[in-house]
Amino acid sequence: MLSSTNLSDLPEDVLLNVFGKIDREEGKTDSVRLNLSLVCRRFNVIITNPSNQKQLESIRTRVNKITIAQIGNYRVIRVGAYPNKLIYPVPELPAGNQSREEGAAINDNWVKPNHCHTPSVDEFFDKLAGTVDNFETEIIQLSNMFLTRSFISSLILALGKRSRIATLDFNIERCGLPDYSERIGLTEFSCDVDDVLMGNLARNFKCVKSIPNRFVTTEFIEKWTEEQEFNIHLTSPLRSHRNFPFGEICNYLAELASAIEARLQYACTIEWTITLSDNAAEIQTFVRTHGKNYNRVVNFPETRVLGLQKYFHFKGTLNAVCMFIHPVHGAPDIVAQVYIRDNMNRISVLPFFMDVDPQLGSTIHVFDVTDRTHISGYPVRPFAAQLVLGHGVMDHAELKRIVRRAVYEFGDRRPRMLGEEKLKKIEELRKKNDEGITCTFTRQCTICCSPYPDTRAVLTKCGHILCMACVLQMEINGRLDCPICTKNGEFVLLQEEKVDEEKKEVTQERSTLWLRFRNLLASALHLLPSSLRSILRIQ
Amino acid sequence: MVLITLVSSDEQNFPVERELLKQSGTIETLIVNMNLDDEDTDAAAMPIPLPNVKGDVLEKVIQWMEHHKGDPVKEGDNEDNNAEIVVPQWDDDFFKPAMYGSKHLELTVAASYLDIKNLLTLSCKAISNTFKGKTGPQIREEWGVPNEFTPEEEEAIRKENEWSE
Numbered sequence: 001m002l003s004s005t006n007l008s009d010l011p012e013d014v015l016l017n018v019f020g021k022i023d024r025e026e027g028k029t030d031s032v033r034l035n036l037s038l039v040c041r042r043f044n045v046i047i048t049n050p051s052n053q054k055q056l057e058s059i060r061t062r063v064n065k066i067t068i069a070q071i072g073n074y075r076v077i078r079v080g081a082y083p084n085k086l087i088y089p090v091p092e093l094p095a096g097n098q099s100r101e102e103g104a105a106i107n108d109n110w111v112k113p114n115h116c117h118t119p120s121v122d123e124f125f126d127k128l129a130g131t132v133d134n135f136e137t138e139i140i141q142l143s144n145m146f147l148t149r150s151f152i153s154s155l156i157l158a159l160g161k162r163s164r165i166a167t168l169d170f171n172i173e174r175c176g177l178p179d180y181s182e183r184i185g186l187t188e189f190s191c192d193v194d195d196v197l198m199g200n201l202a203r204n205f206k207c208v209k210s211i212p213n214r215f216v217t218t219e220f221i222e223k224w225t226e227e228q229e230f231n232i233h234l235t236s237p238l239r240s241h242r243n244f245p246f247g248e249i250c251n252y253l254a255e256l257a258s259a260i261e262a263r264l265q266y267a268c269t270i271e272w273t274i275t276l277s278d279n280a281a282e283i284q285t286f287v288r289t290h291g292k293n294y295n296r297v298v299n300f301p302e303t304r305v306l307g308l309q310k311y312f313h314f315k316g317t318l319n320a321v322c323m324f325i326h327p328v329h330g331a332p333d334i335v336a337q338v339y340i341r342d343n344m345n346r347i348s349v350l351p352f353f354m355d356v357d358p359q360l361g362s363t364i365h366v367f368d369v370t371d372r373t374h375i376s377g378y379p380v381r382p383f384a385a386q387l388v389l390g391h392g393v394m395d396h397a398e399l400k401r402i403v404r405r406a407v408y409e410f411g412d413r414r415p416r417m418l419g420e421e422k423l424k425k426i427e428e429l430r431k432k433n434d435e436g437i438t439c440t441f442t443r444q445c446t447i448c449c450s451p452y453p454d455t456r457a458v459l460t461k462c463g464h465i466l467c468m469a470c471v472l473q474m475e476i477n478g479r480l481d482c483p484i485c486t487k488n489g490e491f492v493l494l495q496e497e498k499v500d501e502e503k504k505e506v507t508q509e510r511s512t513l514w515l516r517f518r519n520l521l522a523s524a525l526h527l528l529p530s531s532l533r534s535i536l537r538i539q
Numbered sequence: 540m541v542l543i544t545l546v547s548s549d550e551q552n553f554p555v556e557r558e559l560l561k562q563s564g565t566i567e568t569l570i571v572n573m574n575l576d577d578e579d580t581d582a583a584a585m586p587i588p589l590p591n592v593k594g595d596v597l598e599k600v601i602q603w604m605e606h607h608k609g610d611p612v613k614e615g616d617n618e619d620n621n622a623e624i625v626v627p628q629w630d631d632d633f634f635k636p637a638m639y640g641s642k643h644l645e646l647t648v649a650a651s652y653l654d655i656k657n658l659l660t661l662s663c664k665a666i667s668n669t670f671k672g673k674t675g676p677q678i679r680e681e682w683g684v685p686n687e688f689t690p691e692e693e694e695a696i697r698k699e700n701e702w703s704e
Binding site: 019032 | 688
């Protein structure tokens, strides 16, 4: 340790701790940050380091928003102070070649280019990064800009490393500037900007507002599916298409369907309203042209309900997504219900309801549509399905209750495979088991001793795990008693992530020997009486 | 009462109550790893060397820990930024004589090294309080930081920050 320690020699983490504890003086555009930067070089370096910004939040001035706008030849950065009062009085905006002095009279803080020439892109983004570091802001707005690919890429770089900002808004009109709507307006996007790039940009924000419609794609939406609390922001662009004719809405519907599927995977609930044709032919055309792969378009003439169904594999189980579109008396409001269920035992219902014209009255129907649904592409059998349809539902508690009851009843009615089918399935599963994947962990089935069964089932009463083939066999035999603890009950599919290919390669060598040993052991054990076997395996 | 001996960088021995040392994350980890808590371990025969802490600083740290005996230790590193930290009167008086000098800074560094969260928080807060309402040169003067900036450099930094004034 040095004989005398100086403030400027403190370790960086201690200094950050000290800086982070400085009291924020509300209402005052305090300059603590500047003053600290002026103490010594080391302080300045620490304070301007982007990766320290999170800890330095308390010495950043809080502002409402940072606006980036194109005004004349300038790209300007405008900082709205905190609280609101300093934001809205809009100054005369410097246009074209106006001199700097005029701009300086502006009470509002526009960070202008250093000289009266258009700053280079690098300069601009340096400035922007500095601004983002200096101020703690909730919103970044882009206004009146023509966004090119390179601009957005630079923006992503400028915002990278910093902690995520709450909102990015592309529409300045929201901030209540009617007088300037001619000069300040919506941001436009160059046609080479794609949703992958926009998705990357969006990653720096917790939510993005006023997204142009063409960016509302699955990929784009998926970036936020984990951020449930911000989901509400996403619904607005989807919801705003009420009055589009069907032909125009087709594109959005395709996106919408994908978005819904994406969300179903995260089990998120969303709300949406769409306007759709009640013409079956039009919908079929839509399904075909957009390659949504909906296996079936169902038409229920008596209720004038159109349904789109799609089956997809997710986490090893077959799921169905059904979208039902219900036009009401030619009115554009539609009540739709989407639900999924897998092919074993689990069902989840995700209701999507929205406000409809109150004059139409409210109804909720539960339909059993099991007989009418079939899975094509898989062994053809009826697909148990129940459809809850409601429109004009105001009483959401009542709706919830009905949906819950429907789910409850539905649970009892899961489709049972017929005997022959089961045998086929068992044969198929046994074959798969023999092929054997290599794993380092134990997954041997207690009954058949297959060392690496492909699919396994969990007994719901006791939680013991067996291979699916054996469980199905037991079901055929009539009683599902657990071979380990003799409890009688139901079973569910054990959902397992498949082993990573790369990981597998790494463990391959090690596991081959182990596999040989296990096989040897298993075959030896197989010779033992079954009662002894089960005793041995409990340990 | 179990006593554990701490040895400072200048070879001074400080017998300290076992209970007190719970406040220091670093020493607590050491004690657990060395099994000093076991009954059949002779804790007195195993002094803990602290080569980064000088004797007079360690004395201060122990003094502080004695006063704060039994205070709840904050869990984890998540600091609650919303809660304002107030330096209690006793601590203020404790820090004051050494303020603006290397003693207080050494104490802070020691608190950081020994992972005594409450002490670190309070002593950092005490330092940051001295920055309040001061300009850069004032802070420099008070803490005796040499001025490294040329006027041009200073101007450049001011310019960078001009919108925040």
